[in-house]
Amino acid sequence: MKLTPLCALLMAALCNAAAAAPAAKNVIFFLGDGMGATTLTAARIFKYKEEGLLHMESLERSARVKTYSNNAQTTDSAPSMGAYMTGIKINNDVISMADARPVAPARDANGNPSIDQCGAGNGRAAPTLLELAKARGKAVGAVTTTEMTHATPASTFAHSCDRDAGYSIAAQIVPGGAGYNPALRDGVDVLMGGGRHHFTPFDRVRNPTGRGDGRDLLGELAAQGYAVAHTRSQMLAAQPGRKFVGIYSDSSHLDYDIERRAEQPSLSEMALKAVDLLAPDPDGFFLMVEGGKIDHALHDSNASRALSETIAFDDAIKAVIERMKVLDPGLRNTLIVITADHDHAISMNGYGKRGNPILDIVRNYTDGQPARDADGKTFTTLVFGNGPNRLAQRVDVDSKAALQRDYHQESGVRLKGETHGGGDVKLFATGAGSQVFKGTMENTKVFHLMKQAFGF
Structure with a gap:
């Protein structure tokens, strides 16, 4: 059905009023x-x-x-x-x-x-x-x-x-x-x-x-x-x-x-x-x-x-x-x-197997064995891009240490304290x-x- 000009105006007014009404x-x-x-x-x-x-x-x-x-x-x-x-x-x-x-x-x-x-x-x-x-x-x-x-x-x-x-x-x-x-x-x-x-x-x-x-x-x-x-x-x-x-x-x-x-x-x-x-x-x-x-x-x-x-x-x-x-x-x-x-x-890294505790060291999805870096050392799934915890030389991280409440994850760039990131956030x-x-x-x-x- 074709609307008359008057009906069209009334419909538009009603729609605009509905759109403007507080929700x-x-x-x-x-x-x-x-x-x-x-x-x-x-x-x-x-x-x-x-x-x-x-x-x-x-x-x-x-x-x-x-x-x-x-x-x-x-x-x-x-x-x-x-x-x-x-x-x-x-x-x-x-x-x-x-x-x-x-x-x-x-x-x-x-x-x-x-x-x-x-x-x-x-x-x-x-x-x-x-x-x-x-x-x-x-x-x-x-x-x-x-x-x-x-x-x-x-x-x-x-x-x-x-x-x-x-x-x-x-x-x-x-x-x-x-x-x-x-x-x-x-x-x-x-x-x-x-x-x-x-x-x-x-x-x-x-x-x-x-x-x-x-x-x-x-x-x-x-x-x-x-x-x-x-x-x-x-x-x-x-x-x-x-x-x-x-x-x-x-x-x-x-x-x-x-x-x-x-x-x-x-x-x-x-x-x-x-x-x-x-x-x-x-x-x-x-x-x-x-x-x-x-x-x-x-x-x-x-x-x-x-x-x-x-x-x-x-x-x-x-x-x-x-x-x-x-x-x-x-x-x-x-x-x-x-x-x-x-x-x-903060970053989630490596190729950890599904079901591995998120705070744990990375365990390979292929065989469940600890993943190792280029120097043969284990590392955690969660790490920080910057922060105070960067060792001069990395050492193995074991699960017992990584899963402790007070464990502080390693960082890539040494700073006195970890900084914010500039990434987008979810809403x-x-x-x-x-x-x-x-x-x-x-x-x-x-x-x-x-x-x-x-x-x-």
Whole structure:
């Protein structure tokens, strides 16, 4: 049937309206810090064997993301997360600011780098997705296994010329206090992570890396109506209806999952609690969840802990999706996006036989015997392109050593510490509006697609 011009116009208007309508009331963004493609593959084999899948890999949408920053082929976490949160390319070491150059903080009288030296006119704050969600009345939260002021969480709620300005970044999330970020309106609704020293006063014995300005930011947050938790049990007892901050480590990041102390919650527990606290908001919510210690283990050339952290991150994704399917059947109003900020210099090499433990030495697929290099030495399946573990002369690696939790894989180029890699990373998505995540895209486009799903 041929449409009349009027009908054609009406149909076009209806289609355009449907396309423009917001798809998602809620957006949950998962970030596996340093979780490049090789780490994903190795974690899959580590837990589920070659034929298995990680939970995130079973989602219906996937894409490939380019990670370079404004001034570097290989990004650090700050500009990559900033790209996801602001939609612009940012210089390395800079937190959610356009055209800013990094300026490391100066040390205070206690020897701690707590004096912000960014200065006026050094770049401009770029609105983050968390800030945009807050401005539209949504509840917002950030959860991490790193310090709360670390590059990834900071890029959701703060603006700084240098990622190491943790003390001033902490001040940006205290409503009404000096240095507060007014774009957060009445405050971030849920905050969880480590690094309590950035929030509490210096004490030469009890808190030697504490705040030189003497402020107790956790006390200030409590005075603003926040429930403040220091332990897992305090977190689990928190009830919806109040803003919440949980800082579960005195002076650094949270523990690796396989060594986690009883008083620290797991990433799955933190993410589920955040959902429970944010979901009652009638306007919906935005939540960022970071598995940050994948990156730490890789910098340490320690594949065992990196894979365990990736599995813990994947388990948190599964737990949250299951919870959201109860709260929002079919995820009709919820978009869930999972990706990484950058790759690492880890490589899976050799021609190992199927079923060989991924952390073991390479065993030939032909006869199961240990593979050997040109000098007749054994080697592990996982190695690093760079890092501190390059011997002047290689020696045999045996399975007993390679399979230990504390084994540090060998590297090709000797550096003091292993670096990030510049490779693309994977993205997975499900739920409302997820159909647009496909192909190879800039990391900045991820921001625009999430913003589009929200209808902003």
